[in-house]
């Protein structure tokens with residue numbers, strides 16, 4: 001048995017969370033839904049047992065198959081790379097140098113959106129730089145800001 005965060009499509013997410021609207025994107029990383037096997041770019045991830053899903057995510061033996069953030073490290077200038085791999089309500093699931101895909105950190109989507117000057121709906125699926133450490137991250141900036 002191996003629990004890890006795995007990609008899930010919008011339809012399967014809604015089946016699992018009928019009371020919520022999926023915080024989905026259309027331009028997230030290309031993934032395969034572990035429940036139905038369809039391709040998804042929704043940027044939605046669920047922590048699931050790889051042996052309990054029909055299409056389990058691969059183990060990342062091949063470096064080119066590794067998900068975004070797999071190799072995150074704090075930059076020499078102190079900036080911390082953060083990828084928001086998913087979210088529910090205001091809770092973002094974040095990959096950081098200290099918290100990987102199988103155990104993502106929980107951050108506030110509203111806080112990230114406010115710092116970065118973007119809409120809360122734009123946060124999931126994007127990469128940011130933040131200040132701080134494994135205990136507290138602040139001052140989120142878009143890694144690729146199209147406005148600059």
Ligand SMILES: [Zn+2]
Pocket residue numbers: 008009010011012013033034035036037038
């Ligand atoms: Zn699906």
